[in-house]
Amino acid sequence: MAPVPGRGEPVSKRFLVALGGVALALSLAACGGEGAGSGDSGSSGEKPADLTIGVSMPTQTSERWIADGKSVKEKLEAKGYKVDLQYAGDDIPTQSQQVDQMITQGADVLIIAAIDGTALSSQLQAAADKKIPVIAYDRLIRDSKNVDFYVSFDNYKVGVAQANALLVGLGLLKEDGSKGTATGPFNVELFAGSLDDNNAHFFFSGAMDTLKPYLDSKTLVVKSGQTKIEQVATLRWQQETAQKRMEDLLTKSYNDGTKVQGVLSPYDGLSRGIITALQNAGYGKGSAMPPVTGQDAEIASVKLINDGVQSSTIFKDTRLLAEQAVIASEAFLQDKTPTANDSKTYDNGVKVVPSYLLPVVTVYKANIQKELIDSGYWTAEEVAAGQAK
The missing domain is CATH 3.40.50.2300 (Response regulator)
Structure with a gap:
């Protein structure tokens, strides 16, 4: 020591x-x-x-x-x-x-x-x-x-929460954790953070342990075949890198008329890049955007959740x-x-x-008021604008 x-x-x-x-x-x-x-x-x-x-x-x-x-x-x-x-x-x-x-x-x-x-x-x-x-x-x-000491959140549980939020977004689970009405199969893609950040491995491990039964049963299908952290990692957590990878996935794995129906994203910045790629490819026009998860309750993403574009984020106070x-x-x-x-x-x-x-909280549109506004983390005006004062 x-x-x-x-x-x-x-x-x-x-x-x-x-x-x-x-x-x-x-x-x-x-x-x-x-x-x-x-x-x-x-x-x-x-x-x-x-x-x-x-x-x-x-x-x-x-x-x-x-x-x-x-x-x-x-x-x-x-x-x-x-x-x-x-x-x-x-x-x-x-x-x-x-x-x-x-x-x-x-x-x-x-x-x-x-x-x-x-x-x-x-x-x-x-x-x-x-x-x-x-x-x-x-x-x-x-x-x-x-x-000498480490202060953090339970990062494995962050990954578990992100995976569960994806399952909620797909309708396989309800927000209370009970079984949903959807049955699948659903095409999903996976993203992870930077390999040199120890947390990225905990996030991905928690998520994959949670998703494994659904992947094994083919309820979830990763069309790209990219399921290892080395394949899905995003150096330095860069939004532009995530957007480019999502664009490449759509071009290479979804050029047969099929659609990606959900995306596991470990961080709001990556989520916004992924969403931009999806929107540029026509997703969300005339139909709902596929569920895209996130983390950190960044104000730009909270607005997207409030607007029904991003499905969820993990709030770490x-x-x-x-x-x-x-x-x-x-x-x-x-x-x-x-x-x-x-x-x-x-x-x-x-x-x-x-x-x-420290513990974490999953934020959906329904609990933005309770978890983020009532707690004073963001104001209602900031959420509406998508910008911090």
């Missing part, structure tokens, strides 16, 4: 954090009062303003990562910490350089959402050498012992994820171990990383 701050090191900022008298525990009402630092309230002998937390996010091309970075920064700054937030523009060398700089400039904790989960080994070793705790944020960092990152950061700063609710699942190839996993 990576060195834990305070073990055998001289008096430092982190050691002093454990000596004062101000309780810093943060609880999550949405999680029944439990959290990564639940029960670990601590105290500080040095002002939070003297402590810096480096936050490395992968890109600003996705609404989701912009929201994550903003939420983490705001929540940390609200507690008085200095925050060094950097976006890497989907460029691995840029992220490596930014993390190097955070370490050099004296970050006390690092929160990292990696572009490539295997590309930061030297940076993590440098952090460990300086006894800087590393929290992997939503994307597991692989092949390193120097990952990043506000709660940001809170868990803050809780874990404070636990480390207080010389304590963050509380995990999963210590078995996330093996990064070198160690099982203690994790705190």
